[in-house]
Amino acid sequence: MNYHQFQNFVKSEWEADHRHVICYCDVCWLSRANVLKVIAELKDPIQEFMTLKNEPIFEFDDSQCWADFAFLTDICSHMATVTLQPQLRGQLINALSSHVKIFHAKLKHFVQQLTKNNLSHFPVMTRMICKENVPKCVKCISEL
Numbered sequence: 001m002n003y004h005q006f007q008n009f010v011k012s013e014w015e016a017d018h019r020h021v022i023c024y025c026d027v028c029w030l031s032r033a034n035v036l037k038v039i040a041e042l043k044d045p046i047q048e049f050m051t052l053k054n055e056p057i058f059e060f061d062d063s064q065c066w067a068d069f070a071f072l073t074d075i076c077s078h079m080a081t082v083t084l085q086p087q088l089r090g091q092l093i094n095a096l097s098s099h100v101k102i103f104h105a106k107l108k109h110f111v112q113q114l115t116k117n118n119l120s121h122f123p124v125m126t127r128m129i130c131k132e133n134v135p136k137c138v139k140c141i142s143e144l
Helices: 002-014 032-041 043-052 063-083 093-115 123-127 131-142
Strands: none
Touching: 032 043, 032 063, 032 123, 063 093, 063 123, 063 131, 093 131
């Protein structure tokens, strides 16, 4: 019942372009990036809907929690794009290891960009204005 109510709410109140929002399911880890993106895009409608239902999501009001969520969304998106590349199927281990090395180099590039407060590779963090979280993100990426 909440699923249909939320769909109608988003359509009528927010005019959002999401036809289906996953309310609950066990998601394959490769699809999690997409689910996180949808939650990030629908943060305000979700928060308003849950408040109307007297079940507010307090983490949505916590700027640090939301900054961590934005970083998680962006980094999962980058990992998913590497993992889902069609050319990875049927390759030998030495070819696959080169993809891992390329992604590792990409992570180093992300660290350099973040150190300069350049969030161009982190669209959700940019949209949510999470510049205060950059040092924590740099540390996290460096540990990967």
